[in-house]
Amino acid sequence: MEDVHHTSVVVWNRSSPHKNSDIQQLEKQQRTTFEHFQGLPERAANVGVHILLGAEPIESLLDKNQHSLFLNICRLKGSTEHEILSRQLAMSTPGGKSFSTTIQDVLRKYSLPSARTLLNDPPSKLKWKSMADKAVSNYWHKEWTSQLSENPSLKYLQIQRRPTKELHNIWQSVRPREHEVKRAEIKVRLATGTYVQQTNAAKINKAEVTRTCQLCNKADENLQHFILDCRELQESRTKGLQMLKNILERIHPEG
Ligand SMILES: [Zn+2]
Known part of the structure; x- marks a missing residue:
């Protein structure tokens, strides 16, 4: 309860919880780490680096944090937070900077139920988890499929069914032996057009x-x-x- 209160105040007091430059910095850091893991050169396309590791982008993790903060408040019926949020939702205008506006965008982005629906009838934690996991997975599947189709150097790379949950088959089939890892490194370079x-x-x-x-x-x-x-x-x-x-x-x- 203390946590929810504290976080919500922080979010409400800032027009945007994260600066774009901070996110870019984090994404760059994440990408470099993922490339090093896989022995990929820097020129490998971002989407390929993520698909191979089945790794969720920073953007997605931040969106999920917003989702869960919102759901926590939805479940606190009768609290001040719930009341403020309900009022903000009623008055929010598109393009605004308040939490109530950004959360509506972030829910719409993943084709999740509207903020009003969730506030009136919040799903249980378990139900929400499976709903949100599926929505996030579908979103990245669609997004990455479209990015793959636009990038000819990635034409041999196939996307996993649950792209942010599963390692690509190239890595999944590797046993912890030096020659197998080396072989997989060649495969990921071939698949990302960087060999x-x-x-x-x-x-x-x-x-x-x-x-x-x-x-x-x-x-x-x-x-x-x-x-x-x-x-x-x-x-x-x-x-x-x-x-x-x-x-x-x-x-x-x-x-
Ligand atoms: Zn030859």
Whole structure:
């Protein structure tokens, strides 16, 4: 109760609880940490870095804090906070800076019930948690799917069903062994378009670097050659294909 009171006063007394520059700073910090975790270079697209780790953006965490503060007040029927909020909601105008206006925007953003509906009939903590989790997950699924479709370098990256809750399969399938982690690092670079192939390196460094595949010396090293054609990688490819075939046969025994 003391906490709710204190936080609500803080939120009400400031036009915006967080400055944009603070959020940007936090996001930058988060992004750098996520890149280091995965051995990704700085140029990796933000959306890819998040999808691979199944990590929720700072923006989302801050929105969720606003949601839960609001829900806490909704549940305090008869309190001063509840009364003030109810009055503010009745008088708020779009574009205003008060908590009652921002909370309406933040609820709408995730297609959650309106602030008035929640204030009149607040759901139980458990019900709210599942409702909000689903809404946040759906929001980021949609948002990231659209960002992926706009970014050709990420065309091989697939989004998880619950994007802010699940690690991407590339990381999920790794056991804590050095060679598996190294292999996964190559995969995430391929999936984010940040793996430097000889053809790209040659473009950047002009004459100093050859376009030719360093493994077989037979063709230009591009993504197709690396994954499908290079003869030196045939053994690993056959093993991988056999594993894939076994899995598919297990799932669909009829073929
Ligand atoms: Zn080759």
